[in-house]
Amino acid sequence: MAAMPTYIQKRLALFLFLTIVALVGLAGRIAWIQFGEGQLLSAKVRDQLRESRVMQSPRGTIYDRTGRELAVSSMTKSLYANPREIKDASVLADLLGSVLGISPEGIKERLMTGASFVWIKRTLEPEQTKAVTLLIKEHGLTGLGFVEESKRYYPNDSLAAQVLGFVGTDDIGLEGIEMTLDKTIKGRELKQVIDTDSHGTPIFKSIFSFIPEKQGKSVYLTIDSTIQYIVERALDKAMAETGAQAATVIIMQPKTGEILAMASRPTYNPNQFERYSSEQWKNRAVSIVYEPGSTFKSVIAAAALEDGKVRPDERFIDKGFVEISGRRIKNWSDESYGDVSFIDIIKNSINTGFVQIGMRVGAAKLTSYVRGFGFGKVSGIELPGEEAGLMFDPKEMRDSDTATMSIGQSIAVTPIQLTAAIAAIANDGVLLKPRIIREYRNDDGTLAEAFEPIAVRQAISPATARTLTSMLEKVVSEGGGKKAAVKGYRFAGKTGTAEKLKPDGNGYLSGRYIASFGGYGPVEDPQVAALVVLDDPAGIYYGGEIAAPVFSDIMSQVMRYLSIRPHEGNPLLPPDNPVVKSAELPYSVPIADGPSAPPPPGHVLVPVLSGKSIREVGEDLHSLGLTFVPVGTGSAVKQNIAPYTAVKPGAEIIVYFEPR
Template structure:
């Protein structure tokens, strides 16, 4: 009996414990149910909805790219994309077979896509209207359409290198399309469709459509008419000359806005995948080349700004010049002889510019080169810009300084060069070049306006005006004659540079007009010319003429004053004997020189003049520069050396006059009336105090 009672008590205890455990579990289960269904009801409802919804992204339309006159250069059109819901398809093989007949895809490729373990997959994107109609007529289960945006370039290959192109996902890949992608692309929308547990579409189920936010519109500084003119002339030039490539850029120097930018060879951005990626490259900003004599504009600007040369200063070119044991030749056999600096620029004389570069000096010249923007990116709003190649200042020796002074031993991009020359055209103000004028919302509201950005003031207004005047001589009387446009004063410079180790040449011309107040600057570069003629004066200057002739008519730029009165402004230059100002105070020396109509350049600081160049008694042109040296700066005289002229064959009187003009003295070593020998030899440089020894014969 006792045993039975103990067993009964044990059973009851166990039942009680079991009851408590069940009760606790029930309470916990109830709390959990309340937690899920009451407190987190929205969260789990949304999760359930997400499991039932299938989303398809809807691409926005990219913004329109306009030229400066609102002509469309890049637009987006609606295009259908084929989407498959694999779980809705009954016979995948049959569907793949039917679609392959319409789409440019193999049956196996389509079958692979529509059998993926996914709620929705792309079959083919951005198909034609005809393909859409054919697929719709098949009425295939599980095959749907979504609308996407397809990029189209209505002008074909016009401005292709600056516009670039967009990929299949409407992402910018090159040019303006890439650089301004964040504005052009917009925000995608979506379509949501409700399905049951096994993926079938629920009739009258939830369908949600979130509209995409289309991209904003970009307005360029480019003018499509000017762009057409440049590309037309490039096509003609490529047929006429055997060249590897070519570039033309037109710029407004007062704003830095690029009016036209074209390269050859080119491509059509509507079918960019059919072209080599090499053709996509924008060589106007990404390729470097030796500028040749066009770079002499920078040398002249630096020298005039530093006051080490004046347009009336005298030089002599015997056809070559010796620098640190190296012979540098002039392009003209026999040289240009005696000439003023104006004529040095007009004649594009290499020995003359070597002397000018030496006067400026390595450190100052390097500073000017970099101040004009060479050796670094211009900041143009395009991807892939190159910096160009410069010597480090520590590696510029006498020979390097000499070659850089006439545009060799330095590599620049076309954009760097036209930007620098535009600074000369714009009174010495270097502006950041740009291609976009403004960015505008779809409703017309302004998002961003691109204003001219001043980088720095490189040279003075006076220097810039003097350089422009010198450059008009190049076009009027010098190597740039074939660039002339009737009725317009044009300042410009030709350039020719040989490829190292190859018989290939880069021919170029850069010019500005009207020269007294430029509104247009244009650069023409023909790369790798291997036919004759290959000079910039024969190849690039005529192209510049053809481009600018039509451009000024279109832009309605008024012609300048081309009357006789204007021509007669080139008055005869009077000559002056240089006075002796050594040992004078600075104030007294300046007073004496200015009274004689001479310019003054100071080397160093102080109050007493120790040396002067040219020396006293030399006959120079009015407004020539006299260099005054203070104590401690006498060694700078070496920068103002004179090139020894060729005297052989001259009469003694002729030799005296020539040497006197150059500030050199003569020492006669034998009797006679005609010079038969001289020392130093022609082409060497000497100081103004040095004597030229001559031997005479009868």
């Protein structure tokens, strides 16, 4: 056998040598990767093939004081995409844009980011989820998937919108109670680690079958949704009739400080908050400051009586004007009333009389009493955006400042401050902190925390409060507040008409006013205090003419709803109206012939309510003078009194609602 040529042996030896060197080098590299960089590279692989997704369990439910749902959370689908699996981003964007109501350009821009996970749209409506599912099936779309997320829903739409506020797409409360109690009612954040393939696609899509854990605490508000509805309906009517640009109504329980209703106009639907402006989101009850005008004279009268500077029967001379430090202050009517008593001054809201009284008390003491009623600082109600108002520093006050403050000018207050002050007079002079939260409950329904009334201070003595109440009652029964009267009941109150300040605070807007009325009752045992504020009405602008009737409309319904007995012997009580609780008003058996049979004299027929919304039912019943008590949300399914039953006005109709 011939010997292998030398050059071949050399080549073979070189090959073997290089192979051994390569194997040794490879073994060394493997050893280095395994033992030197093993942990670091493993972590990189985990980062590349795993993703963390934060899921949110539902927020706690917000209820009214009776347990009716005002804000709830439900699970809904959110659409995501993996752009690496998308075949044609333009086609997909066009298809999705048409069913989701968003621009195809925006969708395409998200798909071109290069990420392995992008949101297309969060918290879809059920019909949108069905439409996308159908698109995926019909067009064989890839790279799309759904995630279960919690969505906030407001079953009563705009009812108490500014009180409730709303929640953003990242489950963050952005306005109202949702913002104030965000940490309390917000659900838990759940971090999930998802294994993916090299394209970033989840290996087990079952991880998106999100099962929420415990929700956040539920909150019960002091709001009564029925009273809230009464207020909002009256407010909408007033806006239409007066042409006001904005308005506010607050109803408060004088003995507890609880807010039973709080409404502002303009308003919005928190289910679609993004369609409205920040001006419509604003809760005017706590966030606007304005010159109160004559409604503030109740506080001035309280200060003068408490300080002993005036007697109810004391007489004054009204010349129609008074000059203080070179400034002439006239009566709102431009008239002179001559020889008048202090009661007449209050009853007819005589400016010159209040200026004389305010000057007697003096700047320092007057300011002290006013601050004692809670003006000049926030009330502390559990709502965001509350303003403190504007007050004089008594050390810097001129006589003209004392005079103008005595008639409710040159200072600025918020509606919630003025409501609390009115309620303090009704509550034997005790100022209470306004409250809108009643209690918290855990997800199992057990009580977590309850809140009790908080007395801030004794603003005036009980005797002074009762004396003033008797005088303010005459404003309603005999004076400028006659249109605030509630048949069958004795109410006290004060009208107000004030020029509207310029936005910069320097001077007044010509021909623009704020009309108001604040009152409480029944005077023998006050159960409610309320303030009505109409901002910039068109045409008639006097508080006694346009705000007082709104107060009367609301209170007549609230008295029936609360089953408060009318006052026996009240001159406003018609002689043929028996003193009986509204819940006890008699009604006859259903009329067999249905709507064709007329009701007996003094009766109305209960309408067919099935299938109607809460607002539609309320409008139907209130137009007949019937008291509406809703139970549940959605569409009407049952009513406690059968259709075509003849009942007396004021009868309580309980209507049960269920989701559509």
